[in-house]
Amino acid sequence: MTLTVSDDARVRTLVLDRPDALNAFNEALYDATAEALLAAAEDPEVAVVLLTGSGRAFSAGTDLLEMHRMATDPGFVRGTHGFIGLIDALVDFPKPLVVAVNGIGLGIGATVLGFADLGFMSSAARLKCPFTSLGVAPEAASSYLFPALVGRQNAAWALLSAEWISAEQAREMGLVWKVCAPEDLLRTAREHATLLAARPISSLVAVKRTMTEPHRAAIREARDRENAAFAELMGGPANLEALAAFAEGREPDFTQLPPGW
Template sequence: MVLQISDDARVRTLTLDRAEALNAFDEALYDATTDALLAAAEDPDVAVVLLTGAGRAFSAGTDLLEMHQRATDPDFVPGRHGFVGLVDALAAFPKPLVVAVNGVGLGIGTTVLGFADLAFMASTARLKCPFTSLGVAPEAASSYLLPRLVGRQQAAWLLLSAEWITATEALAMGLVWKVCEPEDLLDEAHRHAALLAARPISSLVAVKRTMTAPLRAGVEAARELENAAFAELMGGPANLEALTAFAEGREADFTSLPPGW
């Protein structure tokens, strides 16, 4: 089992559970999380979804060993939903989504915050958008949602630098709503989720729809641009160097790439 699912007070908690891999998303976890979001969207007894991680990580992003296999193995078999399906489900999710970042969050472990209605973060957690260090492009409409969430220059630093962001920095820039001590994080996030879940689901859905509907065209346009750029760069010299270095346990060296890379 790669995803724990539990219900309490009309709040469905989804806990990413590949702790041995820092909850990195492989195809199985992408599929399980997508299926869980789709089911929660349709379940009349679920008012709010709370997303968090098991162990010491929230999510280390896409599983890089599997990404390396996907980039180099022509026989690789993707999942039913994959990354694109998860982002589809996040973008269309009609009910409040609360995210509790309990530990490190990389890639989708950070960009998911663009779809969060409320985000809580442990004081010891850290976030990173590692796209340039992997030789790829942004994802999950982050090129559109993050500037709206934190401002252009903060978003530019997040997306261009591939540097870590602390909980204090994430709170100051507006990437998360509240920072909690690690032992208090889940209780505090669930308390707020349950407060929302006590409201009429029809009203919650209406409020979220009116907030997100004006953004849909921008999200779709950003995703198209990002997906095209990602497809162009994945498997290219910079990406292969980054993935090979990760598989070999060394730092990537981009200094010998062809001109323009």
């Protein structure tokens, strides 16, 4: 089981459910989450989707051990949707998306907030965009969505530094709407999701469409630029050093890379 799905009061709750791997996204979880969003978009009984994680993490981002295999194993079989398919599903999702960050969020566990209509975060949770520490580029249109959400300098720090961002910092920036005590997070997020779900679905869809439509082309262009940069850097000297360091349980050393890397 990689994803748990449940319905209540027209709210569909998706729980990332790989707690032993800190809910890191492997190809199976990317596929399951994309499929769940596509199904919720088409289901006339679903008004709102609430996304959260199980255990002590929201999501540790892409599964780095699997990423290492993808970068080094020509025979690796990718999923049906994968990372790009999940981003496409998020871009196109027509209904309100509520995200409840229950624990650490790295990579896509942080950048998914760019697609959240309402973001809630546990006061004990932290976020990190680890792209430069992995020798890769931004993802999930965060190079466009983060500056729009939090301003250029906050976005630059989040995307360039690969440093942790506390819940209070995330709220001050505008990455999340509310910070809650850990024991209150899901209740608070569900209360707001349920309130929205009591409204007419047609109106919810219309409001979201009119808010997001002016940005769709820019989001897709940002995603395409990021994907091209990511593909160029993945498997390069910096990325391979970062992945090898992760697999070996050590800190990466980028000082010995060729010039320009």
